[in-house]
Every structure is written in C-alpha cells, then in structure tokens.
Amino acid sequence: MEGKRTSESKTVMTDLVLPPDTNYHGTIFGGNVMAYVDKVASIVAMRHSRAMVVTASSDSLDFISPIKTGEAICLEGFITYTRKTSMEVYVKVEAENLLTGEKRLTATSYLTFVALDSEGKPTNVPSVIPETEEEKWHYEGALERFDQRNKRRQARKERLSQSD
Numbered sequence: 001m002e003g004k005r006t007s008e009s010k011t012v013m014t015d016l017v018l019p020p021d022t023n024y025h026g027t028i029f030g031g032n033v034m035a036y037v038d039k040v041a042s043i044v045a046m047r048h049s050r051a052m053v054v055t056a057s058s059d060s061l062d063f064i065s066p067i068k069t070g071e072a073i074c075l076e077g078f079i080t081y082t083r084k085t086s087m088e089v090y091v092k093v094e095a096e097n098l099l100t101g102e103k104r105l106t107a108t109s110y111l112t113f114v115a116l117d118s119e120g121k122p123t124n125v126p127s128v129i130p131e132t133e134e135e136k137w138h139y140e141g142a143l144e145r146f147d148q149r150n151k152r153r154q155a156r157k158e159r160l161s162q163s164d
Contacts, residue, residue: 027066081142
C-alpha cells in the first residue's frame with residue numbers, strides 16, 4: 001500500500017459560538033469542543049484510510065484558553081502517524097475574534113482511530129508522509145505517544161484483573 005501525504009487528509013472546520021453553545025461564563029462548553037474535535041479527527045482518518053473508522057482512544061484534550069460567545073471556533077486536524085490498521089490524528093483548536101481577526105490557540109488533542117472494512121473488521125491503512133516541519137515534529141514523537149498509550153492500557157487491564 002502506497003503512503004499518503006499528510007496534506008491529503010488535512011481537515012479544517014470553522015463555526016460561530018452562539019449563546020446556546022456556552023455555559024454561564026459565556027464560554028463554549030468543553031463537551032462541545034470535544035465533539036468538534038472527534039468529528040474533525042474522524043473526517044481526517046476517513047480521508048486518509050478511505051474507510052469507515054472508529055475512535056480507539058483520545059489521549060489528551062488540553063484546554064489552554066476559553067472560546068467566548070461571538071467568537072469563531074476553528075479546528076485543524078491531520079494524520080500524524082499510522083500503524084497497520086490505526087491512525088493517530090492531531091487536532092488544534094483556535095478561537096478567532098471575527099471583528100479584529102485575532103486568533104489564539106485554545107486546545108490541542110491527539111486521538112487514535114482504527115479503520116474498518118465492510119464487515120467491521122480492522123483493515124490496513126496507508127503510511128503517512130509528513131511534509132512540513134510541524135508534521136515532522138508530530139511524526140517524530142508518535143512512537144513515544146504510542147508507547148505511553150499501551151502502558152496506560154496495560155495498567156488499566158492489570159487493575160481490572162486485580163479487582164476480580
């Protein structure tokens with residue numbers, strides 16, 4: 001299977017934050033941000049694999065600053081690394097003041113997706129070819145994040161087996 005450039009899966013999404021999207025502080029609900037992140041990451045993974053996908057893990061969603069009512073939420077996601085059937089996706093979330101044009105980073109996230117065939121079984125995915133310095137930076141750190149994921153999973157399994 002031939003590799004695909006990171007740019008082939010890149011996905012950008014922008015929406016306006018309105019009062020029903022916000023809490024009593026006038027900032028977007030964290031759960032809404034999580035839903036946007038998962039949606040963008042799903043599109044990225046499907047574009048890369050050209051297959052149905054499922055979210056296997058969400059390693060992190062680090063909130064950096066709030067997004068206020070009236071600002072735009074801007075998400076950008078891309079594939080950072082692939083294994084046989086899984087893909088790591090990075091999503092960056094920014095807020096944009098639509099009156100001034102000022103943008104600021106508000107959250108970052110890494111998620112893992114598994115590609116599925118027509119019978120719901122894991123299927124092979126293309127490797128990824130990073131091009132920009134940012135893409136290469138995420139690619140170079142992917143194996144360490146993969147190891148951390150596996151350690152967390154194993155520790156969870158051990159705790160569960162001890163409680164039986």
